[in-house]
Amino acid sequence: MAANREFLYRRLHSLLGVIPVGLFLIQHLVVNHFATRGPEAFNSAAHFMENLPFRIVLELFVIFIPLYFHAIYGVYIAFTSKNNVSSYGYFRNWMFYLQRISGIITLIFVTWHVWETRIQAGLGNVEVNYALMENILENPFMLVFYIIGVISTTFHFANGLWSFLVSWGITMSPRSQVISTYVTLGVFVLLSYVGIAAILAFAL
Amino acid sequence: MMSEDKQVTLIVTRQDDPESAPYDETFKIPYRNNMNVISALMEVRRNPVNANGEATTPVYWDMGCLEEVCGACSMIINGKPRQSCTALVDQLEQPIRLAPMSTFPVMRDLGVDRSRMFDSLKKVKAWVPIDGTYDLGPGPKMAENKRQWAYELSKCMTCGVCLEACPNVNSKSDFIGPAAISQVRLFNSHPTGAMNKNERLEALMGEGGLAECGNSQNCVQSCPKGIPLTTSIASMNRETALHSFKSFFGSDHEVE
Numbered sequence: 162m163a164a165n166r167e168f169l170y171r172r173l174h175s176l177l178g179v180i181p182v183g184l185f186l187i188q189h190l191v192v193n194h195f196a197t198r199g200p201e202a203f204n205s206a207a208h209f210m211e212n213l214p215f216r217i218v219l220e221l222f223v224i225f226i227p228l229y230f231h232a233i234y235g236v237y238i239a240f241t242s243k244n245n246v247s248s249y250g251y252f253r254n255w256m257f258y259l260q261r262i263s264g265i266i267t268l269i270f271v272t273w274h275v276w277e278t279r280i281q282a283g284l285g286n287v288e289v290n291y292a293l294m295e296n297i298l299e300n301p302f303m304l305v306f307y308i309i310g311v312i313s314t315t316f317h318f319a320n321g322l323w324s325f326l327v328s329w330g331i332t333m334s335p336r337s338q339v340i341s342t343y344v345t346l347g348v349f350v351l352l353s354y355v356g357i358a359a360i361l362a363f364a365l
Numbered sequence: 366m367m368s369e370d371k372q373v374t375l376i377v378t379r380q381d382d383p384e385s386a387p388y389d390e391t392f393k394i395p396y397r398n399n400m401n402v403i404s405a406l407m408e409v410r411r412n413p414v415n416a417n418g419e420a421t422t423p424v425y426w427d428m429g430c431l432e433e434v435c436g437a438c439s440m441i442i443n444g445k446p447r448q449s450c451t452a453l454v455d456q457l458e459q460p461i462r463l464a465p466m467s468t469f470p471v472m473r474d475l476g477v478d479r480s481r482m483f484d485s486l487k488k489v490k491a492w493v494p495i496d497g498t499y500d501l502g503p504g505p506k507m508a509e510n511k512r513q514w515a516y517e518l519s520k521c522m523t524c525g526v527c528l529e530a531c532p533n534v535n536s537k538s539d540f541i542g543p544a545a546i547s548q549v550r551l552f553n554s555h556p557t558g559a560m561n562k563n564e565r566l567e568a569l570m571g572e573g574g575l576a577e578c579g580n581s582q583n584c585v586q587s588c589p590k591g592i593p594l595t596t597s598i599a600s601m602n603r604e605t606a607l608h609s610f611k612s613f614f615g616s617d618h619e620v621e
Contacts, residue, residue: 241535
């Protein structure tokens with residue numbers, strides 16, 4: 162099995178990006194969307210999530226362990242490639258390059274976001290509610306940072322879903338890969354809309 | 366018909382030996398009709414004088430078949446890796462820039478050492494083992510439509526263009542590259558070759574194997590023979606995934 166470790170890590174990296182991290186991302190953006198219905202709706206949804214039983218176990222195994230395995234191994238993958246879009250400006254090569262850039266941006270954004278919300282709440286410094294987000298997004302710099310962060314995250318997820326389908330041999334023919342390009346583009350647009358709508362609800 | 370003063374300008378990235386630093390040298394050679402890059406280089410070899418009128422050493426390059434089936438004469442021509450035998454001067458922008466492929470160790474000038482590709486073919490056992498102590502008789506028949514399909518994959522000439530174009534084949538990674546992965550698909554689909562299917566899949570699942578593909582798909586865009594390399598990669602992704610599921614807790618299935 163030692164010789165297979167790299168194959169195993171790569172496939173695990175691909176799998177964890179979608180299950181559970183991708184599913185968690187969708188759930189998180191959907192819960193955030195309560196913000197468009199006003200502070201009370203958001204606060205009660207956030208409260209519900211906060212009071213889930215076995216919260217620490219769920220957070221560890223559904224979010225933090227898979228997320229940071231995916232992130233740290235992903236940084237290693239990103240830095241072992243030698244990007245060459247200037248010589249080979251094909252669409253998929255650009256997507257390959259943007260996947261690595263968006264991965265790094267997403268890691269910075271998510272780490273900052275976890276620090277500012279979950280860790281600060283854990284330390285007892287803040288309470289996670291509508292007012293906290295309203296406060297953060299009052300700062301125009303943070304508003305731009307959050308918008309870029311969310312778009313980068315949804316892009317990384319949607320494009321990663323495309324490569325997930327190839328890496329597991331689900332989409333094989335060129336035609337199936339073109340169709341999945343359009344489907345994942347749709348996923349990107351829809352999730353970006355859900356995420357940005359919530360950010361603007363806090364900010365405006 | 367032939368104008369006396371029409372010239373072709375070549376800018377060649379040269380290197381005297383594997384260890385020395387590369388440098389550019391410009392050559393101006395008389396134009397002839399229907400020249401390809403190789404006949405232009407032969408002109409330099411016939412009269413090794415650079416554009417400044419200084420005598421220099423003739424430019425070294427590799428070549429073999431001169432009809433794009435051997436893969437030996439690959440080099441970077443105006444930024445893209447391709448065979449110099451089928452690179453026609455009339456279709457190229459001037460000055461024509463020639464450089465050795467960067468993925469492989471440079472031996473001299475435009476000649477590179479593609480040994481790693483042949484080592485990869487050995488690693489994945491890209492052959493049908495039939496040698497034994499007695500005559501095995503005729504092998505199982507292959508359907509004609511399957512043979513035609515397999516013929517497309519067999520066009521690979523190990524030229525190195527797909528490895529050169531791949532962002533994941535570089536000095537920081539030991540990725541085997543698209544060519545050998547596609548050869549596994551070819552030999553695993555052969556009725557006799559399929560008898561050693563698992564050995565090839567396991568080689569692809571080892572260090573530097575197919576999992577290192579990042580789906581930039583530059584290979585399929587660059588392959589001079591139009592081999593469906595990314596379809597082969599996805600197909601081997603499927604085969605290795607199934608193989609890993611079946612043998613997850615160990616397996617007593619040698620083949621299938």
